[in-house]
Amino acid sequence: MDFALNEEQQMLEDSVAKFIGNDYDFDTRQGYAGSPAGYSQDVWRQFAELGWTAVPFSEADGGFGYGPVEVMLLLRLFGRGLVVEPYLANIVLAGGALRRAASAEQKEQWLEPLIGGEIQAALAHVEPQSRYELANVASTAVADGEHYVLNGRKSVVLNGGNADVLLISARTAGGQADTSGISLFLVPADSDKLNVRRYPTVDGHQAAELDFAELRVPATHRLGAAGEAFAVLDGVNDDATLAVCAEAVGIMQIMTEKTVEYSKSRIQFGVPIGSFQALQHRMVDMLTACEQSYSLLLWATMLAADEHADTKQAVSSLKYQIGTAGKKVGQEAVQIHGGMGVTWELDIAHYFKRLTSIGQLFGNADFHLDRLAV
């Protein structure tokens, strides 16, 4: 039972904190988010040079052999910095699927350049009807000689518009909600018959809708065994949920700090609004929500690092907490900032929007509480 960081972890956290503190203020972030790609390629290359893109990968795969704890350290600080560079989409989602399912050749072709920051990738799994049911896949892939023929649609594919390669899930067997029969395919973005509708998201990130009809994919581009992709997607989904929860905790913490600071400087009726007891107690509740959320984040992350049997329960507990406490902290931060809290100009509004997005990603609070209420 030890909450302390080891030396490598401490160095990693310090370097991320240094980057956020020195090179990533809010105006810079807004500039990157508003650029054509929606993020900074330079910053992304920097992440690769610093080795941050290699964190969750084994040394055999060209990574550092780190795990959930190190990813948590990165993401919590990315939350504080409101980082828009697509770490979740490239490293946790696409990288997580490649790490788990790709063959040696596929890793050499796709994972190495991904870790190297040379290509962008995206995992295309969610569909318009699937909501949070991971196994609900209506897209189909039919074997045809040395190829598969894919038909279907994919929803809100994170980083989908920037990706050089898309990891598309499709059903090679089974019924629409079966866990078995789902396969994953590597599809270059410039493939014929692949239609990508890109758009920004409300939190300053990028996503896309995909649709594909009679899209032909070489059988060699299948990731892992046919029909066995659910376990891969399930593992990736847990990693990604942990990652966005770490980001959310960072956001909740800085929103609380900024709200307390604002309440000390904002004068109304001749006194700082932070002197009003009703607001004081609400800010104490915000702090409490942060502390409790951070505790669950540590619990769930350490379980995941141990590959403990309770990991899934912990991930759902954490996501429920983030969905509820995150909403509360975000809404209170905006409310206590008053009119300023709902302006585009102030960072508070953008933290709030990111928290809202995270609340809807990978299962909302209700979904995860239902999973636990048995």
Place this chain on the structure above:
Amino acid sequence: MDFALNEEQQMLEDSVAKFIGNDYDFDTRQGYAGSPAGYSQDVWRQFAELGWTAVPFSEADGGFGYGPVEVMLLLRLFGRGLVVEPYLANIVLAGGALRRAASAEQKEQWLEPLIGGEIQAALAHVEPQSRYELANVASTAVADGEHYVLNGRKSVVLNGGNADVLLISARTAGGQADTSGISLFLVPADSDKLNVRRYPTVDGHQAAELDFAELRVPATHRLGAAGEAFAVLDGVNDDATLAVCAEAVGIMQIMTEKTVEYSKSRIQFGVPIGSFQALQHRMVDMLTACEQSYSLLLWATMLAADEHADTKQAVSSLKYQIGTAGKKVGQEAVQIHGGMGVTWELDIAHYFKRLTSIGQLFGNADFHLDRLAV
């Protein structure tokens, strides 16, 4: 659309308010609750003389032909007075069943003296396993010549220990959860084979556990048609739910008033605690909960008076509101009273306990919200 009381209603409300104000202070109430019967027979006779026991009954049955609105006026003020006399058990529950199901002879024998305040009655329907499922009846009644033979148990029979006659539901046909096949029987309290375990309830009222084995009841004591009692019980249950909600609104209102008054007089740190903004906003929330609950009470009561098709939906909406808002108001009133709020000596504790009981009667908040969530 009219919220005003007519002349008769205004007179009724005034007379009840006068009684509560002049003849029923808290110490008097505690005396009645602590007496052997757990209520005052004199006060009960007074209720009968004033005609309050006749309110919901038709003129043909010897009543005033009043309805839900008048019962609401009575019960809301009974709530303010924390009245322990068994109006709910005798008039709304037992009387409601007799009014709906009894034959002319049965009414003459049982309803007339009940309205006259000469006898006490109780409806024995709930069972240890039934929780809030009205149709879940495991007790059985088997026809045997001119008699029925009853076997079973009944739970928390309100006024059961004081009742001269018990209205016992038992299954003459069907499965344990069927709506059809339930019958009601009039059983004198002194019947052979009827075991009555009386006890006080946490709110200063009285109840009892019943069990009966091979209890023989004349067929002439059956209320209404065999196996058709569910509709009767369902109607009575709605009336009773409305009645306790009216009582709860009265309790919530007076608890809020008393809490506001206390906060003006209780000095801490040299000022009244009512000057602390955190408490001010919480007392505003208490007031809001009272106003919103009172609004739903009026809505549901007026629908019931019109025998409107939405009555059941309104009753469940109201009971959910009382279950949630009532708990909140009660807990806040106790909390803001501090140590005094948890002493037997102060009325606040007893209002709180009655609100808690009402929350568990006739379906708690979850039960009623589930009924609406379709």
Place this chain on the structure above:
Amino acid sequence: MNLTFTEEELGFRDEIRHVFENEFPDDIRAMRDAGTGISRDDQIRFQKWLFERGWSAINWPVEYGGTGWTAVQKYLFMQELAEVNAPDIVPFGLSMVGPVIYTFGDDAQKQRFLPDILESNVWWCQGYSEPGSGSDLASLKTRADLDGDHFVVNGTKTWTTLAHYADWIFCLVRTNSDVARRQEGISFLLIDMQSPGVSVKPIITIEGEREVNEVHFEDVRVPVGNLVGEEGKGWTYGKVLLQHERTNIAAVHQSKYRLRKLKEQAGRSVRGAAPLAEDQSYMRRLAAVEIELKALEFTELRTLAAVSAGKAPGPESSILKFVGTEIQQAIDELYVEAAGYYALPFVPEQYAPGFAQEERVGEGNETSASLRYFNFRKASIYGGSNEIQKNIVSKHVLGL
């Protein structure tokens, strides 16, 4: 005590409904249903449509063009208005400055301003808040100094809704700084937005739209004839405005409409998946909001009944605003939860008229849910934050 409407009231409602069903502009309703923002011209066209039927100022006295309706009639009208998903009536002219002018203005001002407000010929905006004074309005600093037959106005107003649409602005300005109470020395002034020295700077709000502005006044010369009522009495007049916002302050009818639409949406199955309506947890949440809304509807009806019975509005009226906004925001959250992943796409352009349907993202309007949610966080902040509302109830109702 009963719930039934009289024959006359039902007849009145049916007439209103008939007109809305048969004469309300289809294109405006279509834009509303599609989630499309309403342009300045369409907003004016809508309000003129109401004016042509005598419905643009239902709360005004008959002599100035009001209806003389009973509280119940007004309630029924607002209900029918919500049933066609009509735009909100811009309040600044018809609900705010109009009543101040016919209550405190002189005959010249009445004749000059009221008809154009009634007909929506002139677009008004409100100059109350300032960068330094939000909840603490009395600390406002904008000055109006008398210079001959003109006031010279200097200062800045902020959060000015649709100032970039407005022809005129009504302002609270300080005409006297040498006063005992800060509420004194404040005057109510009408200013032509075309006056030299008036400039409007946009404020982009959280969801990315230009809805509010900063309005700067630099040596703006305003004829003394534009002063409403007495100099130094502006604070009193400003507060009187609030009286005229009672009807529909809680937006009960709009919330009922939105909840019903949400239930319809939740009942629809998307591509063979189970409809959201089968999710008990979601439906419990929805039912709880519906209960709170039903309670609010009757709390408002009790207020209207009290007012029309000549009584002063009771405590229940004071809670209409903050409960009403809390419910509107709770409904916004339900729409976001229903959208799921489609709460993320930021595609406001697709709700503009003429956007290519094949480019649309998401089912129906689900991608507009989060934008509405973000934007409407303002509802518990502006017009006197919910904290200020609770302070008022605490002081004036509970006597704390």
Place this chain on the structure above:
Amino acid sequence: MNLTFTEEELGFRDEIRHVFENEFPDDIRAMRDAGTGISRDDQIRFQKWLFERGWSAINWPVEYGGTGWTAVQKYLFMQELAEVNAPDIVPFGLSMVGPVIYTFGDDAQKQRFLPDILESNVWWCQGYSEPGSGSDLASLKTRADLDGDHFVVNGTKTWTTLAHYADWIFCLVRTNSDVARRQEGISFLLIDMQSPGVSVKPIITIEGEREVNEVHFEDVRVPVGNLVGEEGKGWTYGKVLLQHERTNIAAVHQSKYRLRKLKEQAGRSVRGAAPLAEDQSYMRRLAAVEIELKALEFTELRTLAAVSAGKAPGPESSILKFVGTEIQQAIDELYVEAAGYYALPFVPEQYAPGFAQEERVGEGNETSASLRYFNFRKASIYGGSNEIQKNIVSKHVLGL
């Protein structure tokens, strides 16, 4: 950063567990499981059982009879203690006055009082609150006037838990009224309850039990040797007490035990009806409390880790008390909801030893749920109300 316990820690836990499983008095556990109140004698027998194993004062310095355990060891011990549903250790001697005496008392006081506290030979109670001073403790009025080699004590203490069991009481008394700050002039005095002039009057609490009392002092003569530390420094000493309540302040282990028992109960079917565990709404509520409790457990573990690493407890420690009591009260509510109609019967007598089983009302202990719920509303009021706790966090953590 990892969750695993060391071999040594696991070995320690197993030893403790072995002792509890094999040596803990069966009759005491049986009374606890049956919901029976614990008598004075049984409480003392339980605490002496701990003493005999060196476990009665785990937080005390070794020299005075403490354990010298690490934070993790203390955590594991408290966990095993909860697993046998042990009674709470009465805190007034072992957690409160004991630490004050060994920190600020003189040698005579240490020799005279500490051994009897450690062995539970003497029952202590706490004299802090007064009728006029609840949250505002510094306003206390009980006076101790010096008269030769005695103090003469006059005044009233209230909410004195189990004073009718107590042999001694430790009090905060005013020895000097002529002070600048009210916190000055307060002294920490030890008083024999047998002293002439001490009288104890019961206060019956909401659930009908005698748990607290009013203690009156009328010209009670107390030897000056019973003054702990310096005259006038009592306020400082009193605050030091709080430091010693860290461990288990949040009652995490008891709450975990009660939640597990509740789940077992909810899984049982009563006479053929569906078990409560099939009620999704109820189980969602239970799961939400379980999540909050898990979070609190790790918030407490983080605090213990910080403390044992020599750091001052961080902000997380300040919230342990009010979150802990909120969770305990939430669990009480879950038990009441589970009881349903059986929340009503008021039959405390059936939880006394030797009550006739055939007379019992309700399944298991369900009729005790509401009594515990009522009684435990005190948890958010006493020991510094949750409002006071939030004021402290606001001031000392947020700097507001």
